Amino acid sequence: MIESRLVVERPGFRLDVELDVAAGEVVALLGPNGAGKTTALRALAGLVPVTGGHIRLDGEPIHDTPADRRPVGMVFQDYLLFPHLSALDNVAFGPRCHGTPKRRARLLAAEWLERVGLAGYAAARPHELSGGQAQRVALARALAVRPRMLLLDEPLAALDAHTRLDIRARLHHHLRDFDGAAVLVTHDPLDAMVLADRLVVVEDGAVVQQGPPPAVARHPRTEYVARLVGLNLYRGEADGHAVRLEGITLNTAESHRGPVFLAFPPTAVALYRTRPDGTPRNLWEAVIGGVERHGDHARVLLGGPLEASADVTAAAVAELDLRPGERVWAALKATETHAYPA
Numbered sequence: 001m002i003e004s005r006l007v008v009e010r011p012g013f014r015l016d017v018e019l020d021v022a023a024g025e026v027v028a029l030l031g032p033n034g035a036g037k038t039t040a041l042r043a044l045a046g047l048v049p050v051t052g053g054h055i056r057l058d059g060e061p062i063h064d065t066p067a068d069r070r071p072v073g074m075v076f077q078d079y080l081l082f083p084h085l086s087a088l089d090n091v092a093f094g095p096r097c098h099g100t101p102k103r104r105a106r107l108l109a110a111e112w113l114e115r116v117g118l119a120g121y122a123a124a125r126p127h128e129l130s131g132g133q134a135q136r137v138a139l140a141r142a143l144a145v146r147p148r149m150l151l152l153d154e155p156l157a158a159l160d161a162h163t164r165l166d167i168r169a170r171l172h173h174h175l176r177d178f179d180g181a182a183v184l185v186t187h188d189p190l191d192a193m194v195l196a197d198r199l200v201v202v203e204d205g206a207v208v209q210q211g212p213p214p215a216v217a218r219h220p221r222t223e224y225v226a227r228l229v230g231l232n233l234y235r236g237e238a239d240g241h242a243v244r245l246e247g248i249t250l251n252t253a254e255s256h257r258g259p260v261f262l263a264f265p266p267t268a269v270a271l272y273r274t275r276p277d278g279t280p281r282n283l284w285e286a287v288i289g290g291v292e293r294h295g296d297h298a299r300v301l302l303g304g305p306l307e308a309s310a311d312v313t314a315a316a317v318a319e320l321d322l323r324p325g326e327r328v329w330a331a332l333k334a335t336e337t338h339a340y341p342a
């Protein structure tokens, strides 16, 4: 179990996060570039000096313990395998550093290579391994020391999409079996949702939101989180089923009073060239700011009284001749909005 408050000060940047991770729990640190995720992870590992706070691992203070004495397993984005050592010796390196005799360390390493499905690759050098295999060797090396905390920094980022799927599933399996505290740094919401029990969102060196993945996805509290999970998000003032935003008042399914967040998916917005009849409760005129390809559909960026994204089919873009600068009518069903206290 990790109990920590990590304070790191640098010119122009200050990290101050409280991070507690239970034994057997996987926490994903998510956040934009430069938010401080890697700094937090490296502070836990003892690789960057903390300027304040505390770190306790299973109740014992470790913030003064040098990095090589902390019971930590680490996996980096580029794996950092020793190029001149075989896969087996790369994995055995960890236990050797912790004082395990050579024979025993190599036995342990062989066991771990088998567990990650690479029993046949003991003699291979890192350059003979694929990206996915190298990642599995790095994970075996991290786990072979039986760490009390496992730290993974963008462990899937260097893999192509297909390998990533396979390695994500394998990693999920190993994380489930790991009984220490695990912290994962990632940019990828899908990795975070699949692998983590809890998300901790860091922006500008501070925790802005945390919770189980479905709760965070359903109730984003910052612009960054809303974009991550693909929702339009606003702050407003609720008066029953009406929420007053800056430029417009929207009707919502839920009834609230006072400050709220209001969220809806881009797919909930329908666009029309002329004002539609039988007006839905929420209808406004918008100016198209841009049109982007988004997989097999198009995302239309709307300006006007309400900045919002609307997802439409590629056919609709052609049919309605949706181009930047054009005016359209946007309709949103109250039942597709979601309001919650801010």
Ligand SMILES: Nc1ncnc2c1ncn2[C@@H]1O[C@H](COP(=O)(O)OP(=O)(O)OP(=O)(O)O)[C@@H](O)[C@H]1O
Pocket: 010, 013, 031, 032, 033, 034, 035, 036, 037, 038, 039, 040, 187
């Ligand atoms: N070794 C370093 N020396 C000085 N400043 C650094 C160092 N590493 C990172 N920084 C700065 O500290 C801040 C936090 O960086 P950090 O790498 O922890 O962010 P991050 O959330 O992991 O971002 P990314 O997702 O881009 O890796 C940034 O402003 C960064 O420029």
